[in-house]
Amino acid sequence: MQQIFDLLRQWSHVLLFVVLEVVSGLLLFHFNHYQGSVYLTAANGLAAEVGGCYTGAESFFRLRENNDSLTQQNVRLMKENEALRQSLAEYAHKPSFTESTVKAKLAAFKQIPAVVVSNSVNSSHNYIVINRGSADGVKPEMGVVGGGGVVGIVYLTSRHHALVMPLINPKSSVSCRIRGMEYFGRLQWDGKDIRSARLDDIPRYAKLHEGMVIETSGYSSVFPPGIFVGRVTSIGNTKDGQSYSLGVKFGTDFAALRNVSILTTPYKAEIDTLLLHAAEGETDKE
Amino acid sequence: MSTRVFSRLFLFLALVFVQTLILCQVRLFGYCMPLLLVYYLVLTPSHQPRVISVLEGFLLGLCMDMSLNTPGMGAAAMTLTAFVNPYILGLTAEPDKLEDDFVPSSLIMGWGSFMLYGGMLTTVFAVAYFLIEWFSFAHVQGLLLNIFGSLLLTLPLFAAVELIHRKMATTKS
Numbered sequence: 001m002q003q004i005f006d007l008l009r010q011w012s013h014v015l016l017f018v019v020l021e022v023v024s025g026l027l028l029f030h031f032n033h034y035q036g037s038v039y040l041t042a043a044n045g046l047a048a049e050v051g052g053c054y055t056g057a058e059s060f061f062r063l064r065e066n067n068d069s070l071t072q073q074n075v076r077l078m079k080e081n082e083a084l085r086q087s088l089a090e091y092a093h094k095p096s097f098t099e100s101t102v103k104a105k106l107a108a109f110k111q112i113p114a115v116v117v118s119n120s121v122n123s124s125h126n127y128i129v130i131n132r133g134s135a136d137g138v139k140p141e142m143g144v145v146g147g148g149g150v151v152g153i154v155y156l157t158s159r160h161h162a163l164v165m166p167l168i169n170p171k172s173s174v175s176c177r178i179r180g181m182e183y184f185g186r187l188q189w190d191g192k193d194i195r196s197a198r199l200d201d202i203p204r205y206a207k208l209h210e211g212m213v214i215e216t217s218g219y220s221s222v223f224p225p226g227i228f229v230g231r232v233t234s235i236g237n238t239k240d241g242q243s244y245s246l247g248v249k250f251g252t253d254f255a256a257l258r259n260v261s262i263l264t265t266p267y268k269a270e271i272d273t274l275l276l277h278a279a280e281g282e283t284d285k286e
Numbered sequence: 287m288s289t290r291v292f293s294r295l296f297l298f299l300a301l302v303f304v305q306t307l308i309l310c311q312v313r314l315f316g317y318c319m320p321l322l323l324v325y326y327l328v329l330t331p332s333h334q335p336r337v338i339s340v341l342e343g344f345l346l347g348l349c350m351d352m353s354l355n356t357p358g359m360g361a362a363a364m365t366l367t368a369f370v371n372p373y374i375l376g377l378t379a380e381p382d383k384l385e386d387d388f389v390p391s392s393l394i395m396g397w398g399s400f401m402l403y404g405g406m407l408t409t410v411f412a413v414a415y416f417l418i419e420w421f422s423f424a425h426v427q428g429l430l431l432n433i434f435g436s437l438l439l440t441l442p443l444f445a446a447v448e449l450i451h452r453k454m455a456t457t458k459s
Contacts, residue, residue: 012337013335013336013337013339013340013369016337016340016341017340017365017366017369020340020341020344020361020365021362021365021366023344023358023361024344024347024358024359024361024362024365025358025362026358027351027357027358027361028357028358028359028362028418029358030357030358031356031357031358032356032357032358032359034421035359035418035421038421038422
């Protein structure tokens with residue numbers, strides 16, 4: 001304590017000098033307008049400068065946080081933008097005659113809209129993955145149609161996705177007929193061109209010409225009758241020469257497939273039951 | 287001791303009287319003001335407690351401010367001058383003299399050292415005072431005219447007063 005007092009006594013003149021200068025400064029800035037205003041302006045400027053520096057430093061240290069936030073916002077906006085663009089494209093899209101006809105034919109059926117999330121067209125066994133699965137009521141062997149007509153048949157389902165076997169898969173076989181005639185055959189893809197397939201077993205006495213419309217026959221529980229498939233582009237003979245083999249150009253462009261609908265056939269269960277009974281009856285007779 | 291106190295009190299009153307009533311009204315060429323009040327600090331005894339010196343400086347400045355209606359201006363400058371006074375005396379007086387308690391004068395220090403000491407002290411005061419008065423470096427020319435003009439006007443006054451003071455001292459002795 002004594003040392004502190006000694007120290008204060010030793011530097012008392014400095015302490016007094018500082019105190020008196022402060023008092024003089026207060027008097028100066030309080031009673032002299034010019035010096036007061038200059039001081040105030042300078043003090044305000046200094047305060048603003050210090051504030052600016054502080055804000056700048058604070059902003060700098062928050063850059064990482066802001067960057068993360070901006071990235072998140074950017075991703076969200078990009079997603080939103082994509083969704084809006086798709087919606088706009090859907091609204092702006094003018095349906096073709098085929099699309100309108102297919103829609104009209106399917107009006108009585110319950111449809112589940114879906115979007116293609118994966119698509120292959122270059123393989124010999126092509127498959128399509130759509131974003132609807134068993135949770136949405138999609139089951140195997142349901143028909144899938146698009147704006148251009150028939151797309152394929154649901155092959156496998158998971159909870160939220162389904163694998164569709166398109167017409168451009170050699171395993172696919174859809175019963176089709178010629179519009180205006182009752183002749184029907186099986187449409188099969190030969191693995192060559194993704195825009196066309198062959199319709200065999202058309203009797204030779206049928207009067208055919210190129211451009212005729214091929215549509216679903218309705219002889220299966222998968223597709224209702226009359227759904228557009230494609231048009232006849234060539235007329236040829238089968239290998240055995242007993243019937244015609246027609247070249248058919250698909251209405252669906254598989255390389256640019258986006259929005260599709262899954263058809264939930266209401267009578268499929270009934271038809272399957274009847275077919276099962278019929279099969280059982282046949283075995284009993286044997 | 288008391289004689290010295292009385293004589294310093296008399297000097298204080300006399301210088302304040304002359305400075306405030308006469309010299310503060312003088313502004314030669316608009317720039318030069320005689321700063322005779324600093325003479326009181328020049329005559330500060332070398333061993334006077336520094337606290338008292340600083341306090342004296344503040345009071346001197348305050349008296350000048352009251353006359354000029356510039357509160358704080360003279361007080362700040364004169365307090366600073368009183369604070370640096372011992373250092374300037376240390377620079378100008380001969381080292382062996384500093385050990386004794388003496389009142390600076392031309393008799394003890396010689397005219398050259400005494401005028402240098404007075405000139406340096408006046409310069410410190412003038413720089414501080416006019417800097418506070420201008421409160422800006424925008425008009426350096428005016429500021430320098432103030433400082434050097436006042437210094438040139440003050441130094442002959444110092445010499446004159448010192449001469450009178452010296453004569454009075456020699457007559458007494």
